[in-house]
Amino acid sequence: MSEPTPDIKKGLVGVYADVSTVSKVMPETNSLTYRGYAVQELCEECSFEEVAYLLWNGELPTKAQLTAFNAEVAAQRAISPALHRVIKEFPHGGHPMDAIRTAVSFMGMEDPESADVSEPATRRKAARLLAKIPTAIAAAHRASKGLEPIEPNPAHSFGENFFNLVFGKVPAPEVLKAFDVSLILYAEHTFNASTYTARLVTSTGADIHGAITAGIAALKGPLHGGANEAVMHMLKEVGGPDHAEEWLSTRFDHKALVMGFGHRVYKTGDSRVPTMTKYAEKMAEVVGDNTWMNTSRVLAAKMLKEKNIHPNLDFPAGPAYYLMGFDIPLFTPIFVAARVTGWSAHVIEQAADNRLIRPLSHYTGPEQRPVVPMNQR
Helix, strand or coil: CCCCCCCHHHHHCCCCCCCCEEEEECCCCEEEEEEEEEEHHHHHCCCHHHHHHHHCEEEEECCCHHHHHHHHCCCCCCCCCCHHHHHHCCCCCCCHHHHHHHHHHHHHHCCCCCCCCHHHHHHHHHHHHHHHHHHHHHHHHHHHHHCCCCCCCCCCHHHHHHHHHHHCCHHHHHHHHHHHHHHHHCCCCCCCCCHHHHHHHHCCCHHHHHHHHEEEEHHHCCCCCHHHHHHHEEEEEEEEEHHHHHHHHHHHHCCCCCEEEECCCCCCCCCHHHHHHHHHHHHHHHCCCCHHHHHHHHHHHHHHHHHHEECCCCHHHHHHHHHHHHCCHHHHHHHHHHHHHHHHCCCCCHCCCCCCCCCCCCCCCCCCCCCCCCCHH
């Protein structure tokens, strides 16, 4: 006799799996908040480093605390000669997300506190990951182009350091501000797929390198972090604002997915979009190329009018990164460099009050049956 069918929540839609103090989407203001602060205000008033400190410590830092935090992270940016050798052996056609996933796993094997899952050790390892991930991303990117890596500069800010590691130079302040804003917006977003993955791995008693490696694997997917890359590929396929409406109509005709639109949590618009759009438009002014933002405006207007679907953060972030000069495959690794802060905050929170995450499944396969011997099949 079959069991009654339980209430299945496909995709865990509407399921509250745990409590958290890290972030929340405030329905009454449609604002994403980190530790109670609206993210749009953090973007205008704070640096990415201040937000990283906030996510890990619960409060914004004083000047002295920020100085000490920045010094701790900046001093650990270099990656080992062994990891540099491994990176040089990566296939040149491999995706940068696969490269950084592998690099983080390697860092875990090298880390002197790898087996220590206590909170103090986890916090120290989180700082090392925040410091080293940009170095590894840039080293893998340059190696794929046959270029030598650039050593990190401890005097640089997080953003200055990343640009220098990738391009060998620091851009204008307007570019750095837009980049910093993107990092803040990407730093954390409640129980999204990759964060939940990191918490699930942590719940088994695994170390933070394992949890972050798993988070990176989840983030690569085009329905999650990889969407910012897919958005830019889409914009290039459209070709310009004059072709946008016709292109979108063909997508409607075939019921095809339009990247960068819709969100599981936001139903009346992603609260991060206006801020990121503002800075993407500033990037267009700096570069002197409005093609992608004009195209985006046409697509967004038609999607809202025809389907009542709003864009999400990836929609303006894709062209913003492209206008900054980054190759499209680097977009999601940049997301990693930011989101490691949120992942780490959740790893610490999960471990502090842990219970193994182990959901049930409702079996719908064949009833129990005997095995037929080979000579009778």
